[in-house]
Amino acid sequence: MTLLSVERLSVGEGAFLALDEVSLSLGRGEALALLGANGAGKTTLLRALVGLAPVRSGTIRIDGEDVTRLPPERRARLGIGYVPEGRRVFPGMSVRDNLEVAAREGAAARRRLLAEVYELFPDLAAREETAAWQLSGGQQQMLAIGRALMTRPKLLLLDEPSLGLAPKLAAELFARIATIAEGGTAVLLAEQNVARAARVASRAVLLRLGRVIAEGDAAALAASPELHDAFFGA
């Protein structure tokens, strides 16, 4: 069954269109890579899905429900977990508070969720009383992902999670993301590193200048001429 369906979505203000009639769909538990160069519209698409970018036309459905005009907090409650570009952890709050604040359950369930996140990211458990702004970039990224998982999302949106991380850390992070996807959470992963994205997602959508220019098997797409064009221009 389709979890997320986006139909002819256009986003932008004034004369500028950041996304131009983008359509895609994602099944339950499926992982989809969103590929494209800087400025292709990956971040805008994720922000539009969350409800943070002005939709001009088209529809977004979650589990068949039209959420196009819903505010971000209502969409999150329908099962969208968001890990934004630049992590955006709550800087003055401790690691533990950053995680707990996202949970909607009572104290006991919150502790169980917390234990699950700590199991996935043991580094966070070791630093649970540390203020988030004092963490390294990699730890902040883990925190941002852990925070989204605390909302028990059906669909996890990840915006370039490896950006600015050392290759070894990035590889580790992608292994965890693969674990999350295998656990049954659907993942929509915006990424510039095609090889890395293909390790998590079997299917990919290629964006260029706000349009979908190719769609299909991630590994095949990685070797396609469209991919070359999307990154280096036709």
Place this chain on the structure above:
Amino acid sequence: MTTLLLQLLLNALALGAAYALIALGFVLVLNATSAVNFAQGDMVMAGGYVAIALAAVLPLPGIALLPVVAVLMAALGALLSLLAYFPLIGRPPVAVFISTIALGVMLEGSANAIFGAEPRAAPALVGAGAIELAGIHLPYQRLAIVALASLLILLQHLLFAKTQLGRRLRAVAQDREMARALGIAAAPLIAGTFALGTGLAGAAGLLLANEWFVTPTEGTNYILKAYIAVTIGGWGSVPGAVVGALLVALFEVGVSSALSYSVATALLYAAVLAILFFRPQGIFGEAAQARA
């Protein structure tokens, strides 16, 4: 000599504890909205008059009126956010300066029309009397001010540090958009922050309005004290606001007992200018930076 100093210290502590509630409420709203709420001083005044009006129908000691005053003032704070903050989201910050000043002026005018310009006194918290301890005269009123203000500050701290509601309030203050994307409804929490900040101002109004009386125009005085306290403590720092308020009161009581109240006020402004010049981030400036 020591006795006199201890006595002055208690005066400063009582005044400072009440100032701390005002500054605390001010800084909570500041952090949640980046808006400078200039109505905060007039809310102190309003709290004093609400206590006086309540006492006319419910002849109880101040301590029993305090929860009622705080709740009524919190409701007024939520109203303040609906009238002076939410309609102006997306406008430059100066718009909220002006809207809160305007609301403060309306409160001042209403107080003048209803209660008149004469100074009025709210009921004492626990009644008249004092403890004599080793030759030191400790009035119940001042001890009760210190105790109740400390309790309210402690409750505020526990709310923010230990509860899920407090975590959500902090998350909305630190990154509203991100908080919403996580499913946290920001608008009611912001209205709630205004309610809390105004409830604290109203409580301070009741605490101050017995010994120091209340007049319709005194709001300006209190907002200046709160503003100075927050500047000294570090813009945006919650512990800084409390410490800053205590310092302001200590300075005011100390200098005015040695010289005069006008000299104290003049020197206070001079001290603030010096702080802005030599340490513009205030005493707890680090916390404000970490927030950004």
